[in-house]
Amino acid sequence: MSAETLLLTILLLPLAAAAGIIITRHSPDIREGVTLLSSALVAILVVMLAVRFMDGEAFALTLIEPLPGIAIAFEIEALGMLFALVAGLLWVVTSIYAIGYMRGHNEQNQTRFYAAFAVSIAATMGIAFSANLFTLFLFYELLTLSTYPLVTHADTPEAKQGGRTYLGILLGTSIGLFLLGILVTWSLTGRVDFQSGGILSGHIDPAWAGLLYALFLFGIGKAAVMPFHRWLPAAMVAPTPVSALLHAVAVVKAGVFTLLKVTIYIFGSDFILSNDVTGGLIWVAAATILIASMVAMTKDNLKARLAYSTVSQLSYIVLGAMLASKAGLIGASMHIAMHAFAKITLFFAAGAIMVASHKKKVSELNGLGRAMPVTFVAFFIGTLSIIGLPPFGGMWSKWYLALGAVETGQLLLLAVLMISSLLNIIYLLPIPIRAFFSTPASGEHYTAIAEAPKPMLLAMVITASACVILFFYPDPFYRLAGLAAGGY
Amino acid sequence: MVSHISLLLVVVPLIAAPVVAILPRGRLPWLVAFMVAATCAVLAGMQLWAVLYEGAISYELGGWAPPWGIEYRIDAVNAFVALIVAAIAAITLPYALLSAEREIPEDKIPLFYSALLLCLTGLLGITQTGDIFNVFVFLEISSLASYALISLGRQRQAFTAAYQYLIMGTIGATFYLIGVGLIYSQTGSLNMQDLATILPGVLHLNTVETGFAFLMVGIALKLALFPLHLWLPNAYTYAPSVVTVFLAATATKVAVYVMLRILFTVFPQGFAVTTPADELFIVAGIAGIITASVYAIYQENIKRLLAYSSVAQVGYMVLGIGFASATGLTAALVHLFNHALMKGALFMAVGAIVYRVGASRMEQVHGLGRAMPWTFGAIVLGGLSLIGVPGTAGFISKWYLVSAALEQQAWISVAVILSGSLLAVVYVGKLIEALYFKPVSAAGKAVSEAPILLLLPTWTLVLANIYFGLDTDLTVGVAEKAAAILMGMTP
Numbered sequence: 001m002s003a004e005t006l007l008l009t010i011l012l013l014p015l016a017a018a019a020g021i022i023i024t025r026h027s028p029d030i031r032e033g034v035t036l037l038s039s040a041l042v043a044i045l046v047v048m049l050a051v052r053f054m055d056g057e058a059f060a061l062t063l064i065e066p067l068p069g070i071a072i073a074f075e076i077e078a079l080g081m082l083f084a085l086v087a088g089l090l091w092v093v094t095s096i097y098a099i100g101y102m103r104g105h106n107e108q109n110q111t112r113f114y115a116a117f118a119v120s121i122a123a124t125m126g127i128a129f130s131a132n133l134f135t136l137f138l139f140y141e142l143l144t145l146s147t148y149p150l151v152t153h154a155d156t157p158e159a160k161q162g163g164r165t166y167l168g169i170l171l172g173t174s175i176g177l178f179l180l181g182i183l184v185t186w187s188l189t190g191r192v193d194f195q196s197g198g199i200l201s202g203h204i205d206p207a208w209a210g211l212l213y214a215l216f217l218f219g220i221g222k223a224a225v226m227p228f229h230r231w232l233p234a235a236m237v238a239p240t241p242v243s244a245l246l247h248a249v250a251v252v253k254a255g256v257f258t259l260l261k262v263t264i265y266i267f268g269s270d271f272i273l274s275n276d277v278t279g280g281l282i283w284v285a286a287a288t289i290l291i292a293s294m295v296a297m298t299k300d301n302l303k304a305r306l307a308y309s310t311v312s313q314l315s316y317i318v319l320g321a322m323l324a325s326k327a328g329l330i331g332a333s334m335h336i337a338m339h340a341f342a343k344i345t346l347f348f349a350a351g352a353i354m355v356a357s358h359k360k361k362v363s364e365l366n367g368l369g370r371a372m373p374v375t376f377v378a379f380f381i382g383t384l385s386i387i388g389l390p391p392f393g394g395m396w397s398k399w400y401l402a403l404g405a406v407e408t409g410q411l412l413l414l415a416v417l418m419i420s421s422l423l424n425i426i427y428l429l430p431i432p433i434r435a436f437f438s439t440p441a442s443g444e445h446y447t448a449i450a451e452a453p454k455p456m457l458l459a460m461v462i463t464a465s466a467c468v469i470l471f472f473y474p475d476p477f478y479r480l481a482g483l484a485a486g487g488y
Numbered sequence: 489m490v491s492h493i494s495l496l497l498v499v500v501p502l503i504a505a506p507v508v509a510i511l512p513r514g515r516l517p518w519l520v521a522f523m524v525a526a527t528c529a530v531l532a533g534m535q536l537w538a539v540l541y542e543g544a545i546s547y548e549l550g551g552w553a554p555p556w557g558i559e560y561r562i563d564a565v566n567a568f569v570a571l572i573v574a575a576i577a578a579i580t581l582p583y584a585l586l587s588a589e590r591e592i593p594e595d596k597i598p599l600f601y602s603a604l605l606l607c608l609t610g611l612l613g614i615t616q617t618g619d620i621f622n623v624f625v626f627l628e629i630s631s632l633a634s635y636a637l638i639s640l641g642r643q644r645q646a647f648t649a650a651y652q653y654l655i656m657g658t659i660g661a662t663f664y665l666i667g668v669g670l671i672y673s674q675t676g677s678l679n680m681q682d683l684a685t686i687l688p689g690v691l692h693l694n695t696v697e698t699g700f701a702f703l704m705v706g707i708a709l710k711l712a713l714f715p716l717h718l719w720l721p722n723a724y725t726y727a728p729s730v731v732t733v734f735l736a737a738t739a740t741k742v743a744v745y746v747m748l749r750i751l752f753t754v755f756p757q758g759f760a761v762t763t764p765a766d767e768l769f770i771v772a773g774i775a776g777i778i779t780a781s782v783y784a785i786y787q788e789n790i791k792r793l794l795a796y797s798s799v800a801q802v803g804y805m806v807l808g809i810g811f812a813s814a815t816g817l818t819a820a821l822v823h824l825f826n827h828a829l830m831k832g833a834l835f836m837a838v839g840a841i842v843y844r845v846g847a848s849r850m851e852q853v854h855g856l857g858r859a860m861p862w863t864f865g866a867i868v869l870g871g872l873s874l875i876g877v878p879g880t881a882g883f884i885s886k887w888y889l890v891s892a893a894l895e896q897q898a899w900i901s902v903a904v905i906l907s908g909s910l911l912a913v914v915y916v917g918k919l920i921e922a923l924y925f926k927p928v929s930a931a932g933k934a935v936s937e938a939p940i941l942l943l944l945p946t947w948t949l950v951l952a953n954i955y956f957g958l959d960t961d962l963t964v965g966v967a968e969k970a971a972a973i974l975m976g977m978t979p
Binding site: 064066067070072134137138141144145151155160164167168171175176179180183184186188360 | 872875876877878879884889890891894895902906907909910913914917921926957958959960964
């Protein structure tokens, strides 16, 4: 298979899967078979593509050109490859998990769920391989729209309200600010393609560049930079597999990924560094890191706490992007992967707790660890990786982010990163500790509660192990991140 | 043969109209009307092709040379608009068969198709003619036919709506006629080409300026430019569904065309800038986009919601005209085409709901999206195009409009265009919530999907929305040519 065919297959396979899921809706076993098969195939194909890319194969592919100079075009590039690799590998794991969850939880409308899920993956892949801002924007909006039925899955008034916030903020920022940013870029340079070194240099007065960067920073609402972060907690009404893959990995990472792309390939890190484009804006990211962590502490609902933790962690990546130094960009890119594996583990565990014990609140978890040891060990591993302790993958990205702060002489930002790690400890670590060492409020021991269904456990074990493996073997992601940042 | 196409486009539906009126009841009138519309669409396509590859067509009626005789003069601008009108008619008529049988009394069916053909005659005539008085004649033909069509609506309010439109439309037509008279009194000519050579010499005359003002106000009434739009929401709401589809997709578009013609061909390009007209267009466009979009959000009737959205969309087109630049005109023309596609699709889908439940009030359609998935899908995709999501035709329109605004550093307009999209998110979202998330009423449970004959034309337009969002050779290509002609950039 040529690399072009490989890429198109990765894009089209999830769409074909969505069609297959709808066709086979009357026999759930075949329907889930379609999901599993196609997600496994996508994972294999993504790995194949990554291997080829690392061997130096590269290409660009223009599908159609709706307007002169504005095409739907794809290319393989290091950062996109990294993002596609993360999303592709985690989709198959999440599919295994979702089957256990949706059946264990007796959810309704499962066909719609799996179909929309597959379309979301197609949109994510489209974002990852976009060769220009227009294509990226197209799939960015498709991702918003295809995840909307997943957010409102429960069909309750609460879900509808969550869906409104979700759609309102994401579409509002993308149409009002992001699209404006793209149009301004287009009117200044006459192009929208991603090019290493950026395209804006020489076309924009550096004094205005900060304003344009702000359009992207706030317009890319999926990056959840405050004050446009409210959609993410709102999206937590969705079933947990959605929160796990889409709202801890695909959707939010699509946001920070887009911002990284804009930083590296539209502005160019040299242009940002030499003109101090992001000097003021970087504090927005710093503030988001700290404020979101503090909000997370106040949340008793487990998924809400994890959501705010995600908001905070996303801004690590945003901050790394805005540092625009080599280490900062490497750290930011690697954090896309590292945070993905850790956070998905946490969400998997949260969903397992919900299915097995119907508990949603942190304060109800006392003593549950003895009834669900695998779940809480996985949760513990994810927690440590998020905090950034060895021997877990999360350490590497934090290392490079901190290095980036030092490299650019931003010691105050270094302090922010350190404080935030402490806050992570405060709001995440007590959860497994409570589960293992506290006794339930009523004094009873959980005898009726057992571990969640096997597929869910399997998924959790895979992602938790990945957190450990990524500490010893971060090389694929490190190499891709290094390439994206412009060499090691 | 090619030279006769322009005449045939008007004559064929004109002759067919009385024939259809006397045909027996049953489906024969429909069949004839459909064949006429299809013929017109083919002819309009051939005409556009001829104009694009062989240059402008001039056809002298009765062999009288212009400026004394009436001349049909076709260039890329009107050939484009004629194609939109004829193509929409050809797609609407298959839809009309069932929808009209459901909504219009059986004994009026032949008359209905007759009036529809007359309306088509008028609209096509406006696009074909090169004579400003002749425009008035065709304007009246199409308007009178549409008053009759609107009054065929089942609810009693249809009469009021038709009457309201009659009064407002007549005022508009009268204003237009006064304008024509004033200009004739100073130039002695009615031929557009001829006027284009005479007018530059007499522009300083107050009479000509007054004539210009009358013309503009008259046309603005016809195209429902805010705040002269008051007739439109009622007319669209209470007319039979198929009439709404046809009028929404064609009537205001043709009025926009007339405005472009008068502004840029008849009067010398740049004249509007010396009058308050261009600022007024921008102000009215902006006010229309915002006000009508906000109004749309609060409507409790789907048809009325979409009608207010149409007023807002007219605002976009007029805003593009107000920029008076090549990009602005391209945007206006592209949106003219794209809006015909999206509103056609949306009103058809709503018509399919009306076909099933007989009503278009929000609370009567709760939850029907689940029972009618294809109709619902059409509304979702049409709505996305209305919002301007990339990959749909609506995005192309918005892209050009914002580009035109950025060209002139018109930041307020940029903000307004983008806010208009956001307001569209709200009202489309409201529609989708009502159709999908509200619990189904007891009566709604028995509803099934619309018949295939309604779905096919609807989805033809829906798919066209996607297609023209990805391939813009026809839309943008022709619109750019047309804009260049209007700006006087090509000989």
